[in-house]
Amino acid sequence: MAATQPHLRIRGLHSHTGSQIQTLDPFAENLRILLRLFATWRERVPELKELNIGGGLGCYYTADDQPLSIEAYIAGIIATAEETCHELDVDLPHLIVEPGRSIVNEAGLTLYQVGGTKTIPGAHKYVFVNGSMADNIRPALYGSCYEAALANRAHEQATETVAIAGRCCESGDMLVWDAQLPAAAPGDLLVVGRTGAYTQSMASNYNRLPKPPVVLVNEGQAHLIVRGETWEDMTRLDIVPEHLR
Numbered sequence: 001m002a003a004t005q006p007h008l009r010i011r012g013l014h015s016h017t018g019s020q021i022q023t024l025d026p027f028a029e030n031l032r033i034l035l036r037l038f039a040t041w042r043e044r045v046p047e048l049k050e051l052n053i054g055g056g057l058g059c060y061y062t063a064d065d066q067p068l069s070i071e072a073y074i075a076g077i078i079a080t081a082e083e084t085c086h087e088l089d090v091d092l093p094h095l096i097v098e099p100g101r102s103i104v105n106e107a108g109l110t111l112y113q114v115g116g117t118k119t120i121p122g123a124h125k126y127v128f129v130n131g132s133m134a135d136n137i138r139p140a141l142y143g144s145c146y147e148a149a150l151a152n153r154a155h156e157q158a159t160e161t162v163a164i165a166g167r168c169c170e171s172g173d174m175l176v177w178d179a180q181l182p183a184a185a186p187g188d189l190l191v192v193g194r195t196g197a198y199t200q201s202m203a204s205n206y207n208r209l210p211k212p213p214v215v216l217v218n219e220g221q222a223h224l225i226v227r228g229e230t231w232e233d234m235t236r237l238d239i240v241p242e243h244l245r
């Protein structure tokens with residue numbers, strides 16, 4: 001590599017196994033594969049020092065998820081690295097992880113206002129909200145599941161299973177398919193939990209919808225940290241050619 005790419009210096013190896021992984025085995029297997037590669041390359045590239053195993057540690061979205069704790073993940077990774085390095089007779093490299101959702105997902109939740117409901121006999125009861133796949137693309141894009149509640153009636157028992165639909169002009173614009181709620185009414189506040197990862201960062205202006213604001217809440221204090229977009233923002237980059245004015 002150095003002979004053909006004299007301006008590149010190889011520092012280490014990097015990989016990313018996948019996401020929302022809830023057991024240690026895939027991480028450990030990936031680490032063993034990388035360490036074997038690392039040991040082979042190290043003979044030719046002595047400056048190889050780092051091993052980056054990417055992200056992927058799963059987190060809780062619904063009761064179907066049973067994620068590993070961060071402590072169990074780190075302990076498992078270190079034990080696997082030490083054991084494998086010992087077997088291969090190489091020094092422990094500088095290990096790097098890139099945790100994404102596992103450190104931010106729990107921190108976020110999304111608040112919507114209920115606009116109305118509609119029951120389709122033999123199918124679903126829909127609850128419509130003023131958000132959409134534009135603020136959370138994950139359910140529509142790859143079928144992600146969330147739990148929801150009515151924030152202003154959180155003490156009430158759930159009495160029905162409803163589908164939470166967004167306001168985009170798409171039949172696939174669903175946020176939750178099976179939310180357990182008390183009977184929701186227009187004006188209720190619907191909270192979808194654990195939306196800290198891959199939501200606001202992937203939000204779009206689909207259907208020219210303005211993106212919602214982001215509020216940081218901590219110990220009873222609330223601070224606006226991202227201003228919500230306005231309708232004017234939706235056309236701020238538009239240019240009307242002279243001859244059409």
Ligand SMILES: Cc1ncc(COP(=O)(O)O)c(C=O)c1O
Pocket residue numbers: 015016018019020054055056057098099100101102
């Ligand atoms: C290279 C790399 N590192 C880290 C991550 C974060 O993954 P996660 O959010 O599942 O921890 C990703 C996500 O795709 C990635 O591609």
